[in-house]
Amino acid sequence: MRFFSLPILRFLYQVDAVDPLKVHIVPKSASGIPVGSLLFFQYEGAWIIALAISPVVKDAKTGNKLFTGFKVPFAGDYTPESITDLYNNKELPPENYRTYILSKIQSPVRRIVK
Numbered sequence: 001m002r003f004f005s006l007p008i009l010r011f012l013y014q015v016d017a018v019d020p021l022k023v024h025i026v027p028k029s030a031s032g033i034p035v036g037s038l039l040f041f042q043y044e045g046a047w048i049i050a051l052a053i054s055p056v057v058k059d060a061k062t063g064n065k066l067f068t069g070f071k072v073p074f075a076g077d078y079t080p081e082s083i084t085d086l087y088n089n090k091e092l093p094p095e096n097y098r099t100y101i102l103s104k105i106q107s108p109v110r111r112i113v114k
Contacts (some may be wrong), residue, residue, distance in 0.1 A: 004047075004072050005047050007047065007074040008040055008047050008049070010074070011040075011049055011074060011078070012112070014076075014077070014078045014079070015038070015078055015079065015083065015112060017112045017113075017114075019111075020083055021113075022112060022113050022114075023110050023111070023112055023113070024110065024111050024113055025037065025038075025108040025109070025110055025111075026063070026108075026109050026111045027035075027108070027109075028056070028105065028109055029056055029065075029101040030055045030056040030057075032056075032111075033055065033056050033067055033103075033111075034051055034052065034055065035054065036050070036051070036052060036088055037049075037052045037085055037111050037112075038051055038052075038072075038111065038112040039052060039069070039106065039109055039110065039111050040110050040112070040114070041105045041106075041107050041108070041109045041110065042106045042107035042108075043100060043104060043105055043106065044101040044104055044106070045093075045106070047076070048071060048098065048100075049071070049072040049100055050069035050070060050071055050072065051072060051083065051092075052067055052068075052069045052100070053067075053068045053069050053070055053088070053092075053097070053113065054068040054069075055067060056102065064101045064102070064103060065101070065102040065103070066099050066100060066102060067099070067100055067102070068098070068099050068100075069096060069097075069098060069100060070086070070092045070096050070097060071096045071097075071098050073080065073096075074098075084088050
């Protein structure tokens with residue numbers, strides 16, 4: 001896992017996912033990005049950690065495939081359970097909701113498996 005940025009590696013250590021078997025590359029599709037998945041990827045030049053809130057859909061107006069997620073800040077004291085609790089308890093701040101266009105993701109999408 002030496003090819004990830006330092007903030008990503010720190011996050012993986014915090015959520016006990018530094019083992020390569022706990023990080024999977026997934027397809028950029030509805031089956032690869034199910035709701036509730038904790039993902040990380042490079043988006044427009046920056047590494048993003050996101051919790052998927054809505055499945056991959058195709059926008060009728062633009063034709064782009066996109067999904068909505070909660071951007072998880074790098075600076076936080078996280079455990080695997082705390083991320084799940086944020087999602088289940090609907091404690092996600094509205095300013096951290098983002099829509100990601102799959103064609104703008106510049107790296108493989110990786111899902112953290114618990």
